[in-house]
Amino acid sequence: MSAEQKSPQQSAIDELYDEAEHWNLNTGEETIHAKRMGGTWRKIKWLSASVWILLFIVPYLRIGDRQAILFDIPNRQFHILNMTILPQDFWMLSLLLLFFALLLAVSTALVGRVYCGYFCFQTVWTDVFTWLDEKLEGTPPKRRKLDKAKLDFTKFRIKFTKHFIWLLISVLTGISFVAWFYDAYDLWSDIFSLQAGSTAYGTIALFTAGTYVLAGYMREQACFWLCPYARIQGVMVDNTTLVPTYDFKRGEPRGRIVKGQSEDERTTGDCVDCKQCIAVCPTGVDIRHGQQEGCITCGLCIDACDLVMEKIDRPKGLIRYESLDVLEGGENRPLFKRPRVWVYGLIMSVALAGIGYGLSTLDALELKVIHARQPLFVLLSTGSIQNKYTLKVLNKMTKDVPVTITATGPEGLILVDADGIIAKHGKVTPRTVFLRVPKSNLKGENTPIIFQVEGEMSGEVFMGTRMSVFIGPKY
Amino acid sequence: MADNNPYPGENNTGHIWDDNIRELDNPVPGWWMIAFWASIIFFFGYGVLYPMYPIGQKPTQGVLGWTQIKEYQEGLDEVMAVRAEFENQLKEMTAQEILANPGLADYTEASVRVLFGDNCAPCHGGGGQGGPGYPVLADDDWLFGGTVETIQQTITMGRKGIMTAHGKILSDAEADKLVDAIVAGDPQSDPNFLQKGCIACHGMDGKGMQMLGSANLTDGIYRFVPGEGQSIKDSVKQTILHGVNDVTDPQTREAVMPSFGDRLSKDEIKKLAVFVYKFGGGQ
Ligand code: SF4
Ligand code: SF4
Numbered sequence: 164m165s166a167e168q169k170s171p172q173q174s175a176i177d178e179l180y181d182e183a184e185h186w187n188l189n190t191g192e193e194t195i196h197a198k199r200m201g202g203t204w205r206k207i208k209w210l211s212a213s214v215w216i217l218l219f220i221v222p223y224l225r226i227g228d229r230q231a232i233l234f235d236i237p238n239r240q241f242h243i244l245n246m247t248i249l250p251q252d253f254w255m256l257s258l259l260l261l262f263f264a265l266l267l268a269v270s271t272a273l274v275g276r277v278y279c280g281y282f283c284f285q286t287v288w289t290d291v292f293t294w295l296d297e298k299l300e301g302t303p304p305k306r307r308k309l310d311k312a313k314l315d316f317t318k319f320r321i322k323f324t325k326h327f328i329w330l331l332i333s334v335l336t337g338i339s340f341v342a343w344f345y346d347a348y349d350l351w352s353d354i355f356s357l358q359a360g361s362t363a364y365g366t367i368a369l370f371t372a373g374t375y376v377l378a379g380y381m382r383e384q385a386c387f388w389l390c391p392y393a394r395i396q397g398v399m400v401d402n403t404t405l406v407p408t409y410d411f412k413r414g415e416p417r418g419r420i421v422k423g424q425s426e427d428e429r430t431t432g433d434c435v436d437c438k439q440c441i442a443v444c445p446t447g448v449d450i451r452h453g454q455q456e457g458c459i460t461c462g463l464c465i466d467a468c469d470l471v472m473e474k475i476d477r478p479k480g481l482i483r484y485e486s487l488d489v490l491e492g493g494e495n496r497p498l499f500k501r502p503r504v505w506v507y508g509l510i511m512s513v514a515l516a517g518i519g520y521g522l523s524t525l526d527a528l529e530l531k532v533i534h535a536r537q538p539l540f541v542l543l544s545t546g547s548i549q550n551k552y553t554l555k556v557l558n559k560m561t562k563d564v565p566v567t568i569t570a571t572g573p574e575g576l577i578l579v580d581a582d583g584i585i586a587k588h589g590k591v592t593p594r595t596v597f598l599r600v601p602k603s604n605l606k607g608e609n610t611p612i613i614f615q616v617e618g619e620m621s622g623e624v625f626m627g628t629r630m631s632v633f634i635g636p637k638y
Numbered sequence: 639m640a641d642n643n644p645y646p647g648e649n650n651t652g653h654i655w656d657d658n659i660r661e662l663d664n665p666v667p668g669w670w671m672i673a674f675w676a677s678i679i680f681f682f683g684y685g686v687l688y689p690m691y692p693i694g695q696k697p698t699q700g701v702l703g704w705t706q707i708k709e710y711q712e713g714l715d716e717v718m719a720v721r722a723e724f725e726n727q728l729k730e731m732t733a734q735e736i737l738a739n740p741g742l743a744d745y746t747e748a749s750v751r752v753l754f755g756d757n758c759a760p761c762h763g764g765g766g767q768g769g770p771g772y773p774v775l776a777d778d779d780w781l782f783g784g785t786v787e788t789i790q791q792t793i794t795m796g797r798k799g800i801m802t803a804h805g806k807i808l809s810d811a812e813a814d815k816l817v818d819a820i821v822a823g824d825p826q827s828d829p830n831f832l833q834k835g836c837i838a839c840h841g842m843d844g845k846g847m848q849m850l851g852s853a854n855l856t857d858g859i860y861r862f863v864p865g866e867g868q869s870i871k872d873s874v875k876q877t878i879l880h881g882v883n884d885v886t887d888p889q890t891r892e893a894v895m896p897s898f899g900d901r902l903s904k905d906e907i908k909k910l911a912v913f914v915y916k917f918g919g920g921q
Binding site: 172538544595 | 744763764765767768774777778779857858859917
């Protein structure tokens, strides 16, 4: 079959292939060496990325004799500043997760993948690693050349230094992560004296390998093929979402600047097809094809294009944060007409309110009461009815506290075996107690009972109460 | 087909459907081959380390010498090692001393629960609530005494209650009157209580004698609960007329607690006594 005799079907297929060529799929065969340049968004990116410094320094802050924030998993205690949160309070964690899930949703609805572009650890660490690339190996063309060059001493020296620093950052990342779960100062000495235990070493190793591979090699491939959030962005973004957008109305038809031609004679659009936007893109995307899966909305192409526009004296903002609606000549829908945003917002505030409530009502002493099931009650030879309860006193304070238990209920109620309880700190202290009530004072099968626990620490009195029931015979 | 392949040079197998859907003969991805060979190596490695190939009567044993029962035994030993610390202390102590030590009493309660479930719960219930025809352990009405030593003795030796049938010496009407007095909590109000010799076992005041295991007739707690369709009075009357463990009366009540002295060790019985004591009725 020669080219001349192509069937109509065949040429239709070829057309499809031609079209598809624009959409080159980045599957990581080629390392992307993005150009780095200054600009507004570049500055914002550094600022936003700097929140991750917290990961490295917070573990070393201390309050009194303990770490300010410590997730102490072996002891099942979670210290956050002055609060101690025990597994019993973990329902708040689900609200916190709900809050962050919706924060992600609402921010995506408003401004696309800001998280990806400015905060995500994958983006931030990759950014730092590529910054090192630039510092040690030079500009993108130099880097490409170095990659292709034969391994000689200079190449080895450069590469070795780079990988060494990468590894150093990776190890530091691992250790810093573990330091949130392990006394940070002890951690360092334990690591070097080989005392740190397999979980700590394992986690550090995992994070080291993860950081090194993900930020050093996988890079944008992680965003393309690993990250689930990148995949669901499509359903979270709509026509009103602000995302880095190429203004095709202004830009097309693109064309190079023709020497000697004045601006008035020009027949092309504003885009001079210099491909700077592609050169700076950390994921190798050509934004001029429109918003697409590879774009992490980092805004670096905006900086690049603005610089070009400045040079050739055309108005800035050929690539800018804009919604599809506005780009197509419409207007930005006001916020109150975007129910999705405020429904998200509403759920977020409910979650926040729940956490606020939870934190404000964190009792220092908590009491749980379990009524014995077998037998529900017994008749005593004195004519009283006796019920058996297991009390569980949870003490969230930092010291053991002697507590008194009281019970209120029907007349003649006697509490037995509740003396001398010492509530162990950070633990649940169980105690079996009995209640006795003269049979004649019981009005029905079930009588409500209120148990109260009271303890004192540093002059402050803490209390906890719990409803329960006293069960008697049927009449 | 291969001769006039419409898509030459793309390494297809020559299988073409609907004119343009082709089966390509591409190599398997590298990661897949690595996983494939790794799983084969794993298979043989596993067979060397662990029991696997069914050769002869027994499968090959594996060089690690691992067996399920060994692993179980190790787990058990671990638990025993944890318990040993407490058990050694308990050995030296009397039941009374254990009760005085809250930590050890809690340990005892927690660790002997299974033993109670196996040996005692079938009659007395998991929480000592008793069963039809079997006494409650959680109340404070004890036939033979409720100190921890007596409980220990009861478990070791067993108990057998004895009451002769009084059907021959009491008329039906007399029995009814006596029943009324007992259920009212005041057995002495009926002269027959004295005249028919009830006081010999149940005492002048009707409160029973723990030496004999005779019941307290004044507190409204009955060793024998009413059966199907019986009232309390019917049930008390049955006990009076037919007695307890009286071989001469076929309708007599049966009440025997077997002895556990030869089934359980002394330490086990000590722990069980503490457990029973802590149901809430110990004295
Ligand atoms: S940087 Fe601007 S002018 Fe250059 S190719 Fe991209 S969109 Fe066109
Ligand atoms: S297209 Fe622009 S905004 Fe999107 S990832 Fe590339 S540089 Fe960032």
